[in-house]
Amino acid sequence: MARFLAFGEKFTTLPKGIANRLNIVLPVRNIGLVFLSLAITLLNFDSSAQNSSQNGASRKFTVCIDPGHGGTQPGTFGKFTKEKDITLKLGLKLGEILEKNMPDVKVVYTRKTDITIGLKERAKVANDNHADLFISIHANSLPENTPDQRRQSIFGTETYVLGLHKSQESLEVAMRENSVILLEENYEEKYQGFDPKSPESYILFSLTQSANHESSIYFADLVEKQFGDKAGRKSRGVKQAGFQVLWETAMPAVLIEIGYLSNTKEEKELSDAQVQEYIASAIFRAIRDYKNKVKSLN
Numbered sequence: 001m002a003r004f005l006a007f008g009e010k011f012t013t014l015p016k017g018i019a020n021r022l023n024i025v026l027p028v029r030n031i032g033l034v035f036l037s038l039a040i041t042l043l044n045f046d047s048s049a050q051n052s053s054q055n056g057a058s059r060k061f062t063v064c065i066d067p068g069h070g071g072t073q074p075g076t077f078g079k080f081t082k083e084k085d086i087t088l089k090l091g092l093k094l095g096e097i098l099e100k101n102m103p104d105v106k107v108v109y110t111r112k113t114d115i116t117i118g119l120k121e122r123a124k125v126a127n128d129n130h131a132d133l134f135i136s137i138h139a140n141s142l143p144e145n146t147p148d149q150r151r152q153s154i155f156g157t158e159t160y161v162l163g164l165h166k167s168q169e170s171l172e173v174a175m176r177e178n179s180v181i182l183l184e185e186n187y188e189e190k191y192q193g194f195d196p197k198s199p200e201s202y203i204l205f206s207l208t209q210s211a212n213h214e215s216s217i218y219f220a221d222l223v224e225k226q227f228g229d230k231a232g233r234k235s236r237g238v239k240q241a242g243f244q245v246l247w248e249t250a251m252p253a254v255l256i257e258i259g260y261l262s263n264t265k266e267e268k269e270l271s272d273a274q275v276q277e278y279i280a281s282a283i284f285r286a287i288r289d290y291k292n293k294v295k296s297l298n
Contacts, residue, residue: 060106061291063098064126066245067091067109068138068255071116076141078261083139084114086270090258091137093280102288123248132294133219133287134253136245139270141262155263156234157227159220160255161213162247163240215252219290223256226282233259233279256283 067087069075075083088111095107108129110122126134140158142151220238228235246253258279259266269275 059130060104062106062108062129062131062133063287064108064110064129064131064134065091065095066122066126066134066136067111068136070111070114073116076139076261078141078267079264081261081267081271083141083261086139086258086261087137088112088114090276090280093276094135094137094283097280097284098287101284102291105287105291119245120248122245126253127248127250131249131251133290134246134249134251135283135287136243136253136255138255138257140257140260142260146262151260151262152264155260155266156236157224157259158236158257159223159238160243160246160257161216161220161238161240162243162253163213212250212252216246216254218293219252219286220254222286222289223254223283226286227279230285231278231282233282 067084067090069084069087071084073084075087077083091109092112095109098105098107106129108125108131110125111117122136123134142154217238224235224238227233243255246255259270261267261270270279
């Protein structure tokens with residue numbers, strides 16, 4: 001784990017371990033911001049925990065699992081799989097592992113079946129349940145007109161946090177994932193004129209760096225470390241881009257691309273139950289470590 005500097009200590013490069021994985025450009029800043037955001041997460045958790053439910057039980061640390069796409073929104077395609085099916089299986093497996101190994105954690109889902117649900121509605125599930133973490137699960141793919149040699153050479157995991165994309169590749173991923181908006185009724189009114197196909201629309205995301213941003217980066221790095229070090233996946237690092245579903249949430253949030261369906265070998269792996277178990281277990285360990293870090297700050 002990367003070393004945390006003393007409060008007030010400055011750095012000009014990111015700590016080793018995070019720097020190797022972050023595909024984002026950050027200005028020189030005070031490490032106190034990291035502690036501030038984690039402290040805010042902790043305070044939010046503690047404040048909610050003090051509010052007991054009607055039966056007298058303390059509020060649990062809550063994780064919202066969002067299996068991407070679903071219903072009439074299939075997402076990307078492989079040669080024999082659909083993104084919506086892979087993400088649902090992975091999301092349910094992650095929830096099962098959490099509920100079995102962390103009974104003190106409440107798990108909520110944006111969907112547990114093959115249904116259509118909008119991006120705003122997904123975020124609303126997390127917000128309404130006062131989730132401490134929002135995890136949106138997706139599968140990546142290169143465009144069909146990409147030369148096959150390149151399609152077969154690109155594979156691996158990526159974990160995104162909300163931010164202004166720093167590469168054309170990140171912009172294309174965000175635009176593809178956000179394009180499901182166009183399938184929703186009254187999307188122009190619902191999303192206040194946001195056009196998922198217009199690069200200009202993504203400028204607004206550069207203005208929404210919330211107090212949860214650092215906590216999201218911290219959790220995203222935990223996820224990618226688990227993928228690369230323990231789950232046998234190729235980690236392509238932590239990245240940032242303007243994902244509508246992350247922008248709508250009110251807690252630390254990440255969007256995980258678990259692999260590329262355009263890569264034949266990886267598509268087969270992502271369809272394998274044991275590989276799905278490895279990936280879900282990696283995300284579980286990241287959640288466990290994140291929760292323990294938040295608890296240790298108390």
